[in-house]
Amino acid sequence: MGCNIQEMHFLNYFEDKVFKTIKKYRMMGREEVICVAASGGKDSTAALYLTKRYFQQYNYDQKNLFALLINEGITLHRDDSLRNLEEFCKSEDINLKIINVKDNFKTTIDESAEKLRSVGRKPCMVCGIWRRYLLNKHARALGATKLVTGHNLDDESQSIIMNTFKANTSLAANLGPISGVKEHELFVRRIKPLYHCTNEEVELYTKIKGWTLDYCECVYAEEGYRFQIKKMLNTFEGKYPGTKQGIIKSYLELLPLLKENLSERIQRGEIKICKECQEPANGDICNACKLAKELVG
Numbered sequence: 001m002g003c004n005i006q007e008m009h010f011l012n013y014f015e016d017k018v019f020k021t022i023k024k025y026r027m028m029g030r031e032e033v034i035c036v037a038a039s040g041g042k043d044s045t046a047a048l049y050l051t052k053r054y055f056q057q058y059n060y061d062q063k064n065l066f067a068l069l070i071n072e073g074i075t076l077h078r079d080d081s082l083r084n085l086e087e088f089c090k091s092e093d094i095n096l097k098i099i100n101v102k103d104n105f106k107t108t109i110d111e112s113a114e115k116l117r118s119v120g121r122k123p124c125m126v127c128g129i130w131r132r133y134l135l136n137k138h139a140r141a142l143g144a145t146k147l148v149t150g151h152n153l154d155d156e157s158q159s160i161i162m163n164t165f166k167a168n169t170s171l172a173a174n175l176g177p178i179s180g181v182k183e184h185e186l187f188v189r190r191i192k193p194l195y196h197c198t199n200e201e202v203e204l205y206t207k208i209k210g211w212t213l214d215y216c217e218c219v220y221a222e223e224g225y226r227f228q229i230k231k232m233l234n235t236f237e238g239k240y241p242g243t244k245q246g247i248i249k250s251y252l253e254l255l256p257l258l259k260e261n262l263s264e265r266i267q268r269g270e271i272k273i274c275k276e277c278q279e280p281a282n283g284d285i286c287n288a289c290k291l292a293k294e295l296v297g
């Protein structure tokens, strides 16, 4: 990787910002086992790479770091990114574990897309629920104490607005640089080292690094609710620069109150165990199992 002095400055600025974020929110400690949710895309690859660099810088045991990919069964999107990720993990000497949606829910996103559309559901909604579910379940089974995700400032500002528009206040408490309120035996807390990095910054970082990555959007992305929010926020940001930063800033000011509320709900025992899969649920059956039943019976 040969880069000029400006690029060198940018790489240092970016890495410094990510390391400061990890430290500021005490995202990871020496004895922890860290799982990185990887997809072969730019954000999760940057998060994976910088988590490894952080381990090296502070002499953490590299054996306590691994990557986990959930293969949703989206042929056009996943095949190249999977190959890229395998290569990347090999060159960085990082253990990679792959979990297939099909093995867990007897179908894939590709296979169920038509059926979903016919009942007015979007592939992204199901994909998001299944992916979150499998990441938590398998990261925990593999002994992880934290789960790194590649969410950047743009993703987070979209999620905040999505939850606000849909009045999902209980979900809102789980956003932020570190999810949840404290250790919980069923949940692996998610951490976001790229929390303060914009989408453009992550893209520039990965391009300077020269990694082979899939920069294309998933074929279903444009159907999702997030896509509309993303377009709207990009338009706003173009007209009123600082909009996304403003969303993050006001959300972070509210976050302690949201966490307090979440912690009361946990104490009241509102988190139950799914009767089908024994994973955490809001009711008797978790959303992941409900969707699988609907789609494959």
Ligand code: Q46
Binding pocket: 072, 074, 109, 123, 124, 125, 127, 128, 218, 219, 220, 221, 224
């Ligand atoms: S993979 Fe899944 Fe995304 Fe594709 S179907 Fe939607 S949620 S867009 S990040």
Ligand code: ZN
Binding pocket: 274, 275, 276, 277, 278, 279, 285, 286, 287, 288, 289, 290
């Ligand atoms: Zn379940």
